[in-house]
Amino acid sequence: MQALADVILPVFLVIGFGYVARWRNLINDAQVDGVVWFTQSFAIPCLLFVAIARLDLGQEFDWRLLASFYTGAITGFALGFLGARHLFRRDWEDCVAIGFVALFSNSVLLGLPLTERAYGADALAANYAIIAVHSPICYAIGITMMEVIRNRGGRVVDSLGRVFSAMFRNALVIGIGLGFAVNLSGVALPAVMDQALDMMVRAALPAALFSLGGVLYRYRPEGDFRLIAYMVALSLILHPAITYGLARAFGLGTEALRSAVLTAAMAPGVNVYVFANIYGRARRVAASSVLIGTAGVMLTGWVWLQILP
DSSP states (O other), X not given: OHHIIIIIHHHHHHHHHXXXXXXXXXXXXXXXXXXHHHIIIIIHHHHHHHHHHTSOHHHHOOHHHHHHHHHHHHHHHHHHHHHHHHTTOXXXXXXXXXXXXXHOBOIIIIIHHHHHHHHOGGGOHHHHHXXXXXXXXXXXXXXXXXXXXXXXXXXXXXXXXXXXXHHTTSHHHHHXXXXXXXXXXXXXXXXXXXXXXXXXXXXXXXXXXXXXXXXXXXXXXXXXXXXXXXXXXXXXXXXXXXXXXXXXXXXXXXXXXXXXXXXXXXXXXXXXXXXXXXXXXXXXXXXXXXXXXXXXXXXXXXXXXXXXX
């Protein structure tokens, strides 16, 4: 119970401040979108740039870490996809968008602050290793599946080229890419730039959590409750359980195990709604899964903190 008070509640109180501020019309949707734009286009890319630039790539990019986490994620996608089709009788395009809900956990806005609160800022290296390949892997799977289903017998390459081009103009991906460039080149940034980046980094997570609360206010759950419950269970229970079991079997170190399991235990990220909205498929399931899953982390996150060493 102490972990709930010390680690999880402060994070969700900041999200709650944003939710209540939007609910009571202290801020409007345009202002929420402005904070989202600042965090996703500037502050979080700076955070990821600094983290990757300073990361020990040889030590942190451990195949056991990535295999444990992404086996769980891909299993969740497969069960979400097949369950949506065979249990809930959704059409194939809906099934891809629904499967994406269990694939894309909220590794940045929830995973980073909860891991930092639980184990300290020095424990985030493995989180950043997961985040560095999160968007490319998840979007590659989701987009490829959707385009293959949409273009049966047609040319998939052209569609994939356009979507991947847009994805790699994403500020988060650019921040990660520049971080790798600095890390691999060994270039030392000027001290004044380091200090400016550190100021941006300190603003990133609190502002992102507050804006997440404002965004979640829009996602009122309605209908499809059995399917939404199924997807939330895949995200909050199955994914971290698989990750935990594999990480133990592979002999992953304690710090990396904590990061992998806590990141896997996070709710679906807002990007699952973005993906559903791009294709106009299963938007209600995606949005409601984000909202209900984020609330559910208050309980399941506490359980995983009790299980982890």
